[in-house]
Amino acid sequence: MSQNPGALAPDTPLHATDAHGAPNQFALLKQRRFAPFFWTQFAGAANDNLFKFAFTVMVTYQLSVGWLPPAMAGLAIGALFILPFLLFSATSGQLTDKYDKTLMIRLVKDLEIAIMLLAAWAFIAANVPVLLGCVFLMGLHSTLFGPVKFAYLPQVLNERELTGGNGMVEMGTFVAILLGNVVGGLLVAMPRVGHASVAIACVVLALAGRAVAQFVPRAPATDPGLVINWNPVTETWRNLKLAHEQIAVFRSLLGISWMWFFGAVFLGNFPAFAKEVLHGNEQVASLLLVVFSVGIGIGSLLCEMLSHRHVEIGLVPLGAIGxxxxxxxxxxxxxGLPPVAGGHTLTSFLAQPAHWRVMADLALLALSAGIYSVPMYALIQLRSAPTHRARIIAANNILNALFMIASSVMAGLLLKAGFSIPQVFLVVALANAVVAFYIFMLVPEYLLRFVSWVLTRLVYRFKVTGEQHIPTGGPAVLVANHVSFVDAVLLMAASPRPIRFIMDHRIFKVPVLGWLFKLARCIPIAPQKEDPAAYQRAFDQAAEVLREGDLLGIFPEGGITRDGQLQPFKGGVMKILERARADGLRVPVVPMALTNLWGSYFSRIEKEGAMVRPFRRGMFSRVGLNVGAAVLAAQVAPEALHEQVSALLARG
Incomplete structure (x- = not known):
């Protein structure tokens, strides 16, 4: 069930372009509503990782701390950083919903400056306990910033910009992590001045992030009357129940947390994988991190292009497969890679062709993870109620932390049981297939959108004109001509929201397609004379769809055309609208026309019928959808709708 219109569109007038003229993701870097925010989060992510990695190197290689052995240093630092996500995420989500998000950003950056000043002193004094305290505080800083980061974007970006905006943020975060680790390692290793250099760099980055944050435009509170519940356990449970009201949102939370589980297994084992399996030195381990980060960044940026600048969750199965x-x-x-005496240097490692296959797999695996995660984040942002969005994202952060901890435990148990690191990777990869299949069966929308994405990219070249007329919120009836057995699938691809279709009951008997339409919860209808009960049941279900604020798709011709011509419209649409008026709903009707589908494999042709000769028009044949402006229900009549669809068809 969809939320109110605000759940599916920006919540404030901060966005400067409509859906038709939305800039691409790189153009957002020139706009004040996005650029200052992007660089603020970039500086914060870079500082987190510069500080943590420099500290890890310092206690591992440079200091002798009896109560913190080198083998435990990385684990202790990582655990301290994650702990605030478990303790304070629920509270941070409430604060983000209650207060202006820009105010929250600036307060968090002020906190970062204070933490880094303390950390700078501790680096120079080599005070390990204080630095451990700063690790916890920087985890708190990230905990507070997390809900702000993902709740801010849908407040300033429209639906067509949201995938690109999330892709840019995801890319920026991983590039910042990479740069922070590299710079932190280089600075702390400098003789005599290393600790002071790290101290200065941390403070400078914190100041730079705060300076840029000053230019982030206001993003007003979405629930200023919220009363804070300071109990993290009950608040987290309440937020998860809120998310569960939208099944697609809740399963997306689990899907994202699984992605962090999956990624943590690989990232956490890169040093040992480089040393024990690839027989390489520290530079090889760093190379693996670079390859993985670049892959995530490229995959995140590809989402906008692959989705045609919509929130396209059909990409999620593609990412899961990869x-x-x-x-x-x-x-x-x-x-079976052979060991080398003394181990591989970076040069000798790159000289082996077998190692390039390893790097290609890592890069493509990471690229797939980027394609998998960005649409899920965008879907959560779009379909969560604005008043609860930050709290739902905060609950997701808690789930992410728990899944990452579970991944460390699972990997440790497998390694202790005698599994090699490649075998651990194999187990996780196979488990990913099981988890993905489970999620896609629970939420068929992912699978259906994947099928429509494949159909409109690999079978047809699908062009949509007038897509801005498809409502991004609230109930509406979509009326289209009926040309082929895949008309509904094509309309799914054009809409950023799910559509429930009323369809002839006989189409559900078509192999494969019938199964897909059942998954899509399409509504079967039979002629009133043939099956009065099924006829009435279809209209009852249609009324329920509109009451829930969703999109209803109908083909008023009553069947697939047999001659390619637009047939007369029947009166079912009027019955639907009369029922909606009785329910007190104002339901617009959106006319649509599918073009150039007649004669394709899925359409009927007088002599051959449908689906009898594959590729009868070759591969990638052009088809289109023309969408007209919405018509008020009071102005709708079957004859007038027929004329409007006919006019849209004439545009070709």
């Missing part, structure tokens, strides 16, 4: 395929191939690529 994560499994390249994870499995990584196992085979890394198995």
């Amino acid at each position: 994560m499994t395929v390249f994870g499995v191939d990584l196992y085979f690529a890394a198995s």
Whole structure:
């Protein structure tokens, strides 16, 4: 069930372009509503990782701390950083919903400056306990910033910009992590001045982030009357129940947390994988991190192009397939690599062709993870009620932390049981296939959108004109001509929201397509004379769809055309609108026309019928959808709708 219109569109007038003229993701870097925010979060992510990595190197290689052995240093620092996510995420989500998000951003950056000043002193004094305290405080800083980051974007970006905006943020975060680790490692290793250099760099980055934050435009509170519940356990449970009201949102939370589980297994084992399996030195381990980060960044940026600048959750199964395929191939690529006396340097490692397959698998696996995660984040942002969005994202942060901890425990148990690191990677890759299948069966929308994405990219070249007329919120009836057995699938691809279709009951008997339409919860209808009960049941279900604020799709011709011509419209649409008026709903009607589908494989042709000769028009044949302006229900009549659809068809 959809939320109110605000749940599916920006919540404030901060966005400067409409859906038709939305800039691409790189153009957002020139706009004040996005650029200052982007660089603020970039500086924060870079500072987190510069500080943590420099501290880890310092206690591992440079200091002798009896109560913190080098083997435990990385684990202790990582655990301290994650702990605030478990303790304070629920509270941070409430604060973000209650207060202006820009105010929250600036307060968090002020906190970062104070933490980094304390950390700077501790670096110079080599005070490990204080630095550990700063790790916890920087985890708190990230905990507070997390809900702000993902709740701010849908407040300033429209639906067509949201995938690109999330892709830019995801890319920026991983590039910042990479740069922070590299710079932190280089600075702390400098003789005599290393600790002071890290101290200065941390403070400078914090000041730079705060300076840029000053230019972030206001993003007003979405629930200023909220009363804060300071109990993190009950608040987290309440937020998860809120998310569960939207099944697609809740399953997306679990899907994102699984992605962090999956990624943590690989990232956490890169040093040992480089040393024990690839027989490389520290530079090889750093190279793996670079390859993985670049892959995530490229995958995140590709989402906007692959989705045609919509929130396209059909990309999620594509990403999941890639994560499994390249994870499995990584196992085979890394198995049986011969040891080298003294280990590989970076140069000798790159000189081996077998190692390039390993790097390609890692890059493509990470790229797939980027394609998998960005649409899920965008879907959560779009379909969560604005008043609760930050709290739902905060609950997701808690789930992410728990899944990452579970991944460390699982990997440790497998390694202790005698599994090799490549075998651990294989287990996780195969588990990913099981988890993905489970999620897609629970929420068929992912699978359906994937099918429509494949159909409109690999079978047809699908062009939509007038897509801005498809409502992004509230109930509406979409009226289209009926040309082929895949008309509903094509309309799904054009809409950023799910559509429930009323369809002839006989189409559900078509192999494969019938199963897909049942998954899509399409509504079967039979002629009143043939089955009065099924006829009435279809209209009852249609009324329920509109009461829930969703989109209803109908083909008023009553059947697929047999001659390619637009047939007369029947009166079912009027019955639907009369029922909606009785329910007190104002439901617009959106006319649509599918073009150039007649004669394709899925359409009927007088002599051959449908689906009898594949590729009868070759591969990638052009088809289109023309969408007209919405018509008020009071102005709707079957004859007038017929004329409007006919006029849209004439545009070709």
